[in-house]
């Protein structure tokens with residue numbers, strides 16, 4: 539085993555232990571939570587090692603980095619998630635490799651995703667990114683639709699060819715009433731998911747929790763956790 543492989547294997551084992559413990563504490567089955575490893579800023583060689591170690595879901599937040607990495611890894615059995623703020627001029631590229639876009643937060647983006655998914659003959663899963671720090675109808679500092687905008691955006695995704703409404707995603711807010719209250723933030727996301735599923739029963743993915751707060755997310759009921767640092771190490775630059 540290479541040093542890097544041994545390092546990633548050890549980190550993965552620790553994260554796996556944390557998820558298993560959080561599931562046990564919450565009375566949930568381990569299979570209810572899917573680990574997505576956020577590989578942003580790390581090379582395709584790490585993605586390949588992770589795939590060999592059994593990782594099936596990876597996430598990226600910048601198309602410039604993600605597109606070439608995904609292209610180097612097309613032989614691997616991976617699901618690619620896009621989790622970054624997405625400009626419409628990058629949509630064509632992202633639709634080329636992303637199975638799921640977790641950062642859907644405005645109608646213009648939905649229209650672009652639908653158009654490009656149809657063009658590419660692909661079905662793209664969509665999570666609405668919810669900004670729990672947004673004003674009544676505004677958007678969050680790091681993107682995301684305000685809770686009041688979910689219903690309308692969900693209906694738009696559900697009615698758009700080439701797109702599949704999969705559920706909701708959030709990042710624990712750094713500002714506003716949920717700052718420093720991850721558990722409360724994730725519980726709010728779960729309530730919003732319950733509301734969403736009344737109209738869209740299949741949209742049952744709840745993506746929440748990162749390296750620092752995955753336990754809180756699992757306790758609240760998240761189905762997907764997005765873990766970067768705890769698996770790959772502290773990122774060399776902001777990303």
Ligand SMILES: *Cc1c(COP(=O)(O)O)cnc(C)c1O
Nearest residue numbers: 576599621748749764765766767
């Ligand atoms: C970077 C990132 C993560 C992972 O964060 P870590 O703290 O490194 O685990 C999760 N979600 C999103 C949207 C990210 O951009």
